[in-house]
Amino acid sequence: MANTFSPPPTANGQVNGSRFGRNGTSDHSIASLNGNGKAPVRPAWVGRLGQYWDRYAPFRNPFAKKPDLPDDDFDAGNGVHAITKKTDYWFNRELYQLEEEAKKLATDWAEKGLPRHDVARTSVLEPEQVLGMKCLELFRQWHRRVRVKMQDHIQAASATLNKLIGESRAEVNALDATANERKHTRTQIESYQQFKEPDGVRVGYDRILKNSWGFWIFAAIVTIAEFTANFPVFRLLLPMNSTLVTLASTLGEAAESHTWLAGPLVLLQDILLHFEAFLVALIAVVILVFLGKTAGASARAIVSFSESEAPMAATTIRAHRRQHTFVFVAGLLGIASVLTFMYFARAQIAETAQSRVRSDSVSLRQALFDQQAAGTDLAKAPAATQRVKDATRTLQQHLDDAAYAETVQRINYAIVWLNIGLVLAAMTLGFVYKREDLTDRQGEHPSLKPLRKRLLALEREALGHAHAARIAMSNAVTEAGRINHLLESHPVRDWQAKQDRLQGVIPLFRGENARVRGLDPMNVIAFSQPGTIVFPQVNENEELRRPTELDQLLRELSEVEAEFARVSAYAVPTSAPSST
């Protein structure tokens, strides 16, 4: 007997066994006394805990043998058994209660010594009459329950069938609509693929600065300006040896005699004497100008072309832009690196120059010391004096350099802006001198890409519709078959067995009464009358009521299937199977 402490049955009313719950196979189970021999009774705490244990049992043996349950416990499904199972359960429970009541009545009457074993009764014994009426009522209720439940399920299945047919029809219609849209899209793609731009349309741009001489003149000016601005820094960073320092000094003095040409001459001599610095500065400046010019040219290549303006050259434009973007970014990084290096180099030349001054001061002190040590020695004094003179000149030169370096350091930011301005000038020069022609086009109409994307999406959508339609139709066919199965199931076919079970209630009463009194039922005269309950006859072949709309639904299902077969012949993409 089920009670509130029992675990809830599964969807099909089956009660699964577990470590805490009995599976109903034990002969000693109290719960098996309810007569069905299946639903075990568990304590309350065991029931809830058992569910979790069944679901999350951590030590479950994966190789354990499955419980040997009857097949009908597993194969309930949506068939007749699944529908009538609960009714059978209900019937058994009610019968059990009736039997208990029969036993109780038998005991009560036996304690009173009733019915008297030696007195014959002309009428039916009252308890037996009550029990008989209850059995009759129980049988009628069972009969009505079985039919009503079966009819309800048939009606519900009919409704489900109707719904599935509707879904199938909607999917088939959507598949058809998708096919039409795909056809339209494909037509558009073909028309765009045949699109040609009129001849003579040029994809490119000309130079803004058309004069080559002008370009080279400006390039030279920018290079010279950049070189002149940065060479002194490199000159201080890369010092000459003492010989060249002396020579530079004397050349500078000699240049003074050239009056107004002294400035350029001194600069030229300085450049030539600081050959290492000259090379490094020249290379750095040329690289800077080159990077600026290249970055400017690439910038024009990036901003000048647009796929929307020249759709047929779209592929070429994209490739072109990709390359020039890389060049532009690399150029900017190179410029930033060079400018940063120059900025930091200028920031520390003052310190470098001061360190040279300190070193020269030490050298001069040493030379003066040597001169004093030479004293009046005619052999040593000249060399010592010459060293003092050289050291003095070097110190003076480096003092001048240190003063210059401090000035440069003070205006470092200004020089940075000058450098940036010159780089921008080089970029502008590259921009205005850039010329490009991408007329040799390899592209396609810009609308093709979204159309292809749309076509692909429609194909995916069609496959989805076809898949959903097949599933809906398959389910509809299944549901129709189930209805037929339920209609032909004859669920009250085992009515005789139920009546036989109920016929046992009166004998149970009589046997229990005699047993309590220590008598043989045969010795009780009142029990000599037949205790058979008269049940009404049942037509076991009586058919269930067929839903009125079922035939119409079956026709619609056939129509939908035919429609799907027609549409899928052209609407399902080639990658998908065309038949159901």
Place this chain on the structure above:
Amino acid sequence: MVKRSLLVLASALVVAACDSAVGGESPNPGRAYIVGIDISGSRTANELDESKKLLDGLIDRLQPGDHLTLIEVYQGGREPAKQWSDSIRSPKNPKQLTGSDERRLEDFKDIARMQASILFDSARAHTILKTDIFGTLARAADYARASRNRSTTLLLLSDMMNETPDVTMTSADEIPGESWIRRLATAKRIPQLRGVCVVVAGADVSTARGAAIRDFWSKYFQAAGTTISADNYRNMISDPSEISCPASTASTGP
């Protein structure tokens, strides 16, 4: 064709190399000045100052390619005299001096002035008791011989009074005669100063003894292969440009 070009190029390189090697010798040999500095006790401080000024003036007039030798007048015996000899490198283009040439010239002059200051140290003047003019001339002759083709000028900043055990010129009687000079010449003990312009500044020309000394040295220099005119045997020369000889005097010989 290529072979010929290579031959021409090689020839040009060889010619350039030879030219470079020959060009190491300057076309302008410059002048050589040999200065004998006498700071003996017989000379007054004023005379020494005048000699110093004259020497500084001479140094100021030096040009690239010139050679300067400073010799302290010998004290006789085996004591060596202080000497310094150096030259200014000849410029590649004497008509247009480079800054380097000028710097080198200035450095040389500074060093020469410093050397002159050392040699004119007045503190040492009182410790010198002997004056060996002959020894100094012998050393000057050696320097003059090494002057090669430079026009050589011997400037003697001295009173020309030799004071050695052999010859002492403190009185007119003790001044050797012509026979003494001939004996030395015969014995080849007179240094040869052929082609050397001799200039004396600081000698006494106003007294009889001075005149006798001047005559002696005139004969002596003649025996040495050169002459000294009366204009070049003076007590004081104010203008350094006067330290020169007429073209004929320097080349005359015995």
